[in-house]
Amino acid sequence: MANIKEMAAHSQIDPRFGSGHSLCRGCGIPSIVRTVLSSIPGPVAVINATSCLEVATTRYPFTAWKIPWMHVAFENSAAVASGVEAAYHALKARGELSEPMTLVVFAGDGGTYDIGLQALSGALERGHRFIYVCYDNEAYMNTGIQRSSATPFGASTTTSPAGRAAMGKPEPRKNIVEIVAAHRIPYVAQAAMSHWQDLSNKVQRAYHAEGPAFLNVLSACPPGWGHEPRDAVRVVRLAVDSGYWPLVEVIEGHWRLSYRPSERVPVMQWLTLQGRFRHLFQPDQEEALEKIQTIIDDEWERMTQRDAQSASWFASEQARRWEVLPTLPDSWEPRLGEPMWEHFRKTPNPA
Amino acid sequence: MTPRLPFHTPGVDLHHLRVITGAQGVAHAMRQIDPDVFPVYPITPQTPIIQTLSQFVADGLCHTHVLDVESEHSAMSAAVGAALAGARTMTATASQGLALMVEVIYLAASLRAPVVIAVGNRALSGPINIHGDHSDAMLARDSGAIQIFAETAEEAYDFTIIGTKLAEHKRILLPVMVGLDGFTITHSAEPVALLPDSAVKDFVGPYAYPSPLLGNQAGTYGPFSMPDSYFDLKYQEIEAVEAALEVFELVAEEFFRLSGRRYQAVEAYRLEDAEAALVMMGSHSGTAKEVVDKMRDQGTRVGLVEIRLYRPFPRHAIEQALAQVPRVAVLDKASSPGTLPPLFLDVAASVANTSKLVSVIYGLGGRDVPMAGLQDILEGVLADRFPPREPGYLFGNKVWHKEGKSWPI
Numbered sequence: 223m224a225n226i227k228e229m230a231a232h233s234q235i236d237p238r239f240g241s242g243h244s245l246c247r248g249c250g251i252p253s254i255v256r257t258v259l260s261s262i263p264g265p266v267a268v269i270n271a272t273s274c275l276e277v278a279t280t281r282y283p284f285t286a287w288k289i290p291w292m293h294v295a296f297e298n299s300a301a302v303a304s305g306v307e308a309a310y311h312a313l314k315a316r317g318e319l320s321e322p323m324t325l326v327v328f329a330g331d332g333g334t335y336d337i338g339l340q341a342l343s344g345a346l347e348r349g350h351r352f353i354y355v356c357y358d359n360e361a362y363m364n365t366g367i368q369r370s371s372a373t374p375f376g377a378s379t380t381t382s383p384a385g386r387a388a389m390g391k392p393e394p395r396k397n398i399v400e401i402v403a404a405h406r407i408p409y410v411a412q413a414a415m416s417h418w419q420d421l422s423n424k425v426q427r428a429y430h431a432e433g434p435a436f437l438n439v440l441s442a443c444p445p446g447w448g449h450e451p452r453d454a455v456r457v458v459r460l461a462v463d464s465g466y467w468p469l470v471e472v473i474e475g476h477w478r479l480s481y482r483p484s485e486r487v488p489v490m491q492w493l494t495l496q497g498r499f500r501h502l503f504q505p506d507q508e509e510a511l512e513k514i515q516t517i518i519d520d521e522w523e524r525m526t527q528r529d530a531q532s533a534s535w536f537a538s539e540q541a542r543r544w545e546v547l548p549t550l551p552d553s554w555e556p557r558l559g560e561p562m563w564e565h566f567r568k569t570p571n572p573a
Numbered sequence: 574m575t576p577r578l579p580f581h582t583p584g585v586d587l588h589h590l591r592v593i594t595g596a597q598g599v600a601h602a603m604r605q606i607d608p609d610v611f612p613v614y615p616i617t618p619q620t621p622i623i624q625t626l627s628q629f630v631a632d633g634l635c636h637t638h639v640l641d642v643e644s645e646h647s648a649m650s651a652a653v654g655a656a657l658a659g660a661r662t663m664t665a666t667a668s669q670g671l672a673l674m675v676e677v678i679y680l681a682a683s684l685r686a687p688v689v690i691a692v693g694n695r696a697l698s699g700p701i702n703i704h705g706d707h708s709d710a711m712l713a714r715d716s717g718a719i720q721i722f723a724e725t726a727e728e729a730y731d732f733t734i735i736g737t738k739l740a741e742h743k744r745i746l747l748p749v750m751v752g753l754d755g756f757t758i759t760h761s762a763e764p765v766a767l768l769p770d771s772a773v774k775d776f777v778g779p780y781a782y783p784s785p786l787l788g789n790q791a792g793t794y795g796p797f798s799m800p801d802s803y804f805d806l807k808y809q810e811i812e813a814v815e816a817a818l819e820v821f822e823l824v825a826e827e828f829f830r831l832s833g834r835r836y837q838a839v840e841a842y843r844l845e846d847a848e849a850a851l852v853m854m855g856s857h858s859g860t861a862k863e864v865v866d867k868m869r870d871q872g873t874r875v876g877l878v879e880i881r882l883y884r885p886f887p888r889h890a891i892e893q894a895l896a897q898v899p900r901v902a903v904l905d906k907a908s909s910p911g912t913l914p915p916l917f918l919d920v921a922a923s924v925a926n927t928s929k930l931v932s933v934i935y936g937l938g939g940r941d942v943p944m945a946g947l948q949d950i951l952e953g954v955l956a957d958r959f960p961p962r963e964p965g966y967l968f969g970n971k972v973w974h975k976e977g978k979s980w981p982i
């Protein structure tokens with residue numbers, strides 16, 4: 223397990239994701255990216271789907287990335303990663319790469335739950351070894367807060383707006399963790415930006431997995447969710463503590479809760495902080511509020527049952543090897559990245 | 574009439590002469606080149622390419638990682654990832670599969686990923702049809718990918734080898750599409766003179782991508798570009814595509830020294846003193862050569878311009894080839910409803926006097942292209958029978974023009 227000092231030291235000696243990006247104040251993405259990258263020992267390459275992260279960190283000719291990073295399109299990051307992984311094995315077989323390398327994919331909920339689902343499913347079935355991190359801010363934020371299949375029931379977005387005749391998104395969110403777990407990959411987890419230690423542990427277990435690993439990480443978006451930037455961590459923590467966002471792991475098909483709030487707080491506390499749910503506090507919206515509480519209670523019930531069913535497996539010898547987490551080395555070779563790819567020459571001046 | 578056999582070239586080792594289909598020829602070229610990664614998804618008429626190569630791999634004849642992905646979109650995406658990561662990468666597709674790839678082909682060109690794409694050219698749906706025409710290739714016309722069209726199985730084999738060297742040339746670094754007409758080339762067996770494995774390996778050399786993603790300390794591939802840089806970056810891509818006019822010639826010359834088979838971007842066939850000529854590309858150029866020979870034997874002065882390099886379009890070579898020809902029919906195996914078809918427009922942009930050009934659309938969805946039909950086109954052009962700026966349609970042995978008539982013919 224990496225503690226915060228180790229992670230901070232790691233990110234200083236080996237800065238992988240730098241400052242100077244243009245993600246919003248209070249955005250959950252950079253802290254997730256830093257926690258993920260500074261929990262992985264050894265060289266890392268990143269594949270990024272089109273999203274806020276990609277757009278806000280690579281405005282040509284600047285980049286926030288100090289490691290190999292590639293973006294191709296919105297819906298294909300798992301497929302691009304498949305190709306990079308295949309290339310990695312080819313280069314390794316020819317002796318052109320000596321060091322092992324970890325491949326990390328970052329994609330938003332839109333690029334994962336919706337348009338990228340097919341490519342993700344294909345890559346998981348083929349068993350490519352990479353850590354796929356979906357940072358889930360529950361809508362298409364980059365294009366202006368349109369609903370995705372990760373948007374929760376009742377949330378107002380620009381394409382599921384609340385109005386006199388509508389109460390926000392009428393459908394509940396898709397459960398991507400179950401969908402991914404159904405691929406029987408070695409490691410699947412759900413985490414949240416508020417619980418960085420839990421996230422870091424999960425990244426280290428994902429690193430350990432001999433096959434695809436998937437993390438779904440709740441990421442605050444102040445403009446999209448309608449809260450103060452300074453409340454970002456608080457809002458996400460309430461999502462976890464209310465049971466809306468259970469922190470779970472699925473290891474070799476066995477489910478467990480990696481964190482259990484001592485007492486679940488009423489979901490109202492989480493809802494009231496966010497403008498996207500404001501309309502639900504108008505008179506005669508009790509039904510919708512009750513429905514939200516019911517969705518969450520049912521889900522929490524299902525998770526606790528699964529957790530109980532897996533208890534004996536987690537006590538077994540087989541589970542123990544997942545506790546052996548790689549530690550970050552004490553010293554790192556500093557890397558000074560080339561800012562941009564050399565092919566991007568300047569256009570000759572015709573004059 | 575002298576028979577034109579593809580293996581009648583000096584310097585060819587007849588031991589390597591095989592009777593194989595174009596698809597098998599492409600697969601043999603791939604086996605010899607031995608790419609690292611081959612991400613693919615099946616579609617007729619490309620399937621014999623990927624099946625043959627998969628069998629070669631299963632038999633231990635090459636080391637390629639055949640990556641059976643879940644769609645052509647993912648095939649092209651994985652190809653871009655692998656090529657930029659530092660591995661030699663090829664793929665193959667056709668029709669709807671190419672349509673699904675197109676988004677990523679643009680990206681491959683922009684990211685400068687030298688992926689060779691064998692395309693078993695096939696009609697686009699709808700209605701769904703598995704037979705050969707060039708409408709799929711036209712989808713990628715403006716993508717920045719280089720496109721070469723083969724006339725025979727031999728050329729499909731040769732262009733896969735030439736295409737690899739062209740794609741990876743340091744001035745190019747672009748995807749190269751090698752077009753072989755669905756069924757007429759992919760599935761028709763012809764004599765093909767294979768080069769020795771070692772000669773092909775030496776010809777293409779090792780894959781040496783400048784500054785690959787893997788093995789690099791850092792690098793940002795595929796950044797976000799605003800109006801202050803997009804145009805400049807696009808200009809560099811355009812410049813690289815244009816450079817392929819010259820580099821194609823260099824690579825083709827080198828290939829000639831190896832194989833005895835000489836290829837030009839534009840082939841002028843019996844154009845000397847021609848009163849009329851056809852301009853076309855792909856397998857039916859072979860039929861057209863027979864027609865030209867036959868009409869010449871009967872004393873009619875006709876010729877053919879066969880285009881092998883379609884992107885970049887060899888504008889000056891076309892202008893030169895057609896300079897002395899008074900009447901020209903440009904044959905498109907694709908349409909652009911509402912205007913004149915793409916090859917016609919390209920040719921029209923290349924010649925000084927466009928009034929000598931007429932347009933004929935032929936062979937859509939694999940419609941038969943009889944010799945009599947091609948002869949009718951040449952005779953119609955010679956007799957000034959065709960209206961300007963209106964495409965004719967070769968539905969059978971005769972060219973049909975609307976001219977007030979209504980369907981059916």
Ligand SMILES: Cc1ncc(C[n+]2csc(CCOP(=O)(O)OP(=O)(O)O)c2C)c(N)n1
Nearest residue numbers: 272273274296330331332333361362363364
């Ligand atoms: C094929 C395609 N369709 C649509 C878009 C437009 N688009 C770019 S980013 C984006 C939303 C991304 O949403 P998500 O994956 O949740 O990431 P976020 O913006 O929330 O970070 C959309 C719709 C695109 N780039 N490509």
Ligand code: SF4
Nearest residue numbers: 245246249274363443
């Ligand atoms: S819009 Fe939301 S997700 Fe995008 S950068 Fe801003 S806070 Fe982050």
Ligand SMILES: [Mg+2]
Nearest residue numbers: 330331361363
């Ligand atoms: Mg999102």
